[in-house]
Amino acid sequence: MKEETHIGMNRTGIQMSPFDTSAMQAPPASEIPATPGSEAALAQMRSLYIAEADTLGSVPVPGTVKGALTTGVSMLTGNNPEILLDKLGERLAFERTSTRLYDALITKVETLQEGTTSMTLGELRKIREEEFRHFTMVAAAIESLGGDPTSQTPCADLVGVESMGLMQVITDPRTTLAQSLHAILVAEMTDNNGWELLIALAEDQGQNSMMVDFSVALDSERSHLQMVQTWYEEATIGQAISNEAVDEAESPPSQQLH
Structure with missing residues (x-):
């Protein structure tokens, strides 16, 4: 059982070093010009990078005759197939990551063996398989438009970076079930x-x-969201109850009578 949230020696705050607080907040030494803090220089540098930067990438040109014909016909009718292909690439990347997120969560649940939620391994595995089916469905949709599901579109690149933090949370061995949920x-x-x-x-x-x-996929995802929200609330409340039980068990007998 992973140790629950507790009060410990967290040294990250300024209050943990009261004797050094004044020195940390004092103005720089006299030989260093004292200048007020400003975000202007940082904002200016960022502006230069933004003005000169390229985009994240592009939607690839269809690599097959069928793909070129499909895209060409779509553009002639006034549509923007590149936008749809870009967002399909985004969903493909995210569904792939979602499958891996549930793989990691299943491993954590199996290891911790906590009973603080109504969640079961069977339900987690079912959601994981549905996420994988959504991945294969989007891949087929991309191919039906003449696109290449193995290519990385700009939005796919974007969500890949965004979701790295989520994967780091769940695969971190220190995170609790509530934090992973x-x-x-x-x-x-x-x-x-x-x-x-x-x-x-x-x-x-x-x-x-x-x-x-x-x-149909959205209906499944809405069901996933409801279940995960319930499990997260159960895990958080269960953690609080567990902490109260530990505190009560560790308190002196005279305190337990009150």
Whole structure:
């Protein structure tokens, strides 16, 4: 059982070194010009980088004759297939990461063996398989448009960077079940929003078959979100109850009578 949240020797705050506080807040030595803090220089440097930077990337040119024809016809009818392909690439990347997030969470649950939530390994494995099915469904949708599901679009690159923090939380051996579920909750909220936008884009470009498939996926993701939210609340409340029980057990007998 992982040790629950507790009061310990956290030395990160300024209050932990009261004798050094004044020195830390004092102005610089006389030989160093004292200048007020300003974000202007940092903002100016960032502005220069923003003005000169390229974009994250591009949607690749179709690598097959079928793909080129499909994209060309779509553009001639006034659609923007590159936008749909970019967002499909985003969902593909995120569903792949979601599958891996649940793989990592399953390992943590198996190891900790906590009974603070109604969550079961069977439910986690079912969600994991649904995330993987969504991944394969999006890959097929990309191929149906003549795209290459192995290519990394700009939005796929973006969510790959965004989700690295979530993976780090769950795979960190120090994080508790409640903390890991919080990361999964963030992922599920993002996932729901992503599917809603993808459905709107598919409708805008007349991709009726995709709309049906994506709506089914969204229903599943909404169910995932509800379950994870419940488990997170249970784990957090269960952790608080566990801490109270430990405090009561460790308190002197005279204090336990009150």
